[in-house]
Amino acid sequence: MEPEGAAPARLGSTGLDAAEVPAPGSVTLIIPTFNEAANVAELLRRLAGSLPAHLPCEVLFVDDSTDDTPAVIEKAASGCPFPVAVLHREHPEGGLGGAVVEGIRRAASDWIVVMDADLQHPPHLVPELVGAGERTGADLVVASRYLPGGSRAGLAGSYRVAVSRGATWLTKGLFPRALRGISDPMSGFFAMRRSLVTADALHPLGYKILLELAVRCRPAEVAEVPFVFQDRYAGASKSTAREGLRFLTHLAALRSASPAARMIGFGLIGLSGFVPNLAGLWLLTHAGMHYLPAEIVANQAGVLWNFVLIEAFLFRDRRHRHRADRIGRFALLANADLLLRIPLIAVFAGRLGMAVLPATALALVTTFVLRFAATEALVYLPRPPRRTPRRTAGS
Numbered sequence: 489m490e491p492e493g494a495a496p497a498r499l500g501s502t503g504l505d506a507a508e509v510p511a512p513g514s515v516t517l518i519i520p521t522f523n524e525a526a527n528v529a530e531l532l533r534r535l536a537g538s539l540p541a542h543l544p545c546e547v548l549f550v551d552d553s554t555d556d557t558p559a560v561i562e563k564a565a566s567g568c569p570f571p572v573a574v575l576h577r578e579h580p581e582g583g584l585g586g587a588v589v590e591g592i593r594r595a596a597s598d599w600i601v602v603m604d605a606d607l608q609h610p611p612h613l614v615p616e617l618v619g620a621g622e623r624t625g626a627d628l629v630v631a632s633r634y635l636p637g638g639s640r641a642g643l644a645g646s647y648r649v650a651v652s653r654g655a656t657w658l659t660k661g662l663f664p665r666a667l668r669g670i671s672d673p674m675s676g677f678f679a680m681r682r683s684l685v686t687a688d689a690l691h692p693l694g695y696k697i698l699l700e701l702a703v704r705c706r707p708a709e710v711a712e713v714p715f716v717f718q719d720r721y722a723g724a725s726k727s728t729a730r731e732g733l734r735f736l737t738h739l740a741a742l743r744s745a746s747p748a749a750r751m752i753g754f755g756l757i758g759l760s761g762f763v764p765n766l767a768g769l770w771l772l773t774h775a776g777m778h779y780l781p782a783e784i785v786a787n788q789a790g791v792l793w794n795f796v797l798i799e800a801f802l803f804r805d806r807r808h809r810h811r812a813d814r815i816g817r818f819a820l821l822a823n824a825d826l827l828l829r830i831p832l833i834a835v836f837a838g839r840l841g842m843a844v845l846p847a848t849a850l851a852l853v854t855t856f857v858l859r860f861a862a863t864e865a866l867v868y869l870p871r872p873p874r875r876t877p878r879r880t881a882g883s
Contacts, residue, residue, distance in 0.1 A: 541569070638716060
């Protein structure tokens with residue numbers, strides 16, 4: 489039996505047993521919610537009027553709300569012609585993108601459709617997204633605001649339009665191959681074949697789950713359907729400056745996903761660590777401290793600087809050890825780098841006959857590569873694959 493609170497609550501009398509073999513073309517509609525009580529009843533009403541009877545479909549709300557959204561869904565679900573389920577998360581890891589990943593883990597259908605709860609994504613397009621995938625053989629079908637017939641009219645104000653357009657240009661510039669054929673990588677409305685994605689391969693941060701999916705899973709065939717981005721039915725937008733910062737952090741993590749990119753990022757962050765190191769050394773020596781202990785103390789400022797940036801931009805999805813454990817291991821490796829460098833210079837210069845300058849440069853490169861490899865192996869080991877609890881008979 490699954491742990492208490494982990495299984496989605498099934499609502500209504502037509503609940504779908506997750507152990508059943510899904511019908512051909514079956515669809516799970518995943519809707520992440522955060523305080524959308526004023527929208528969900530109208531959303532379910534419009535879905536009921538839009539989904540054809542021949543399309544086997546269930547709706548799964550993955551809810552991070554602090555209001556009465558789950559109760560409103562339960563009340564509205566009683567009149568729906570399709571099964572409705574709610575998974576409420578007490579600890580909303582990964583934001584709305586993390587909510588979608590939790591939904592993917594529980595989906596047993598051929599297709600998954602992801603959409604928002606605020607009705608800016610028109611429910612009548614759900615069958616069209618799935619139909620386009622079936623007709624074209626695509627693994628991913630994106631509802632795009634930037635195709636002929638599409639529009640971003642529902643974006644409130646010129647500022648949000650500019651931010652959306654800028655984010656689109658930025659992502660397409662950073663990931664030209666992964667986003668080939670996707671005109672609207674910022675869209676939150678799309679359909680995908682369940683076989684395309686393994687939930688454990690996704691590490692979202694914030695609400696741009698389509699970008700995460702396209703970059704990490706690389707669908708072979710992509711199709712697009714135009715749509716008009718609607719005005720929000722009720723409530724306020726969840727887009728904030730904090731979400732913008734999370735988006736930029738997410739971009740950095742995706743761009744540094746390969747070992748080579750991580751090593752480059754590791755080196756650039758290491759170079760930036762000279763700034764707090766030198767600033768600390770200047771302050772300590774001007775305060776009267778001898779330069780040798782001052783250098784040791786100032787080096788820790790650089791170590792802490794590097795640790796914070798590496799955590800945020802390179803290894804965000806591998807932070808499963810305790811923070812104190814991670815920073816202790818990282819500091820040990822960073823300081824061991826200093827102790828190793830001097831003997832290496834002596835070996836290169838004394839044993840191999842190298843001049844001091846190239847011997848020092850070679851020692852720096854050697855210790856850098858060793859420290860990067862040791863950091864990956866000893867501080868940021870990949871997270872073990874998550875095991876989804878199996879249902880047992882009668883659970």
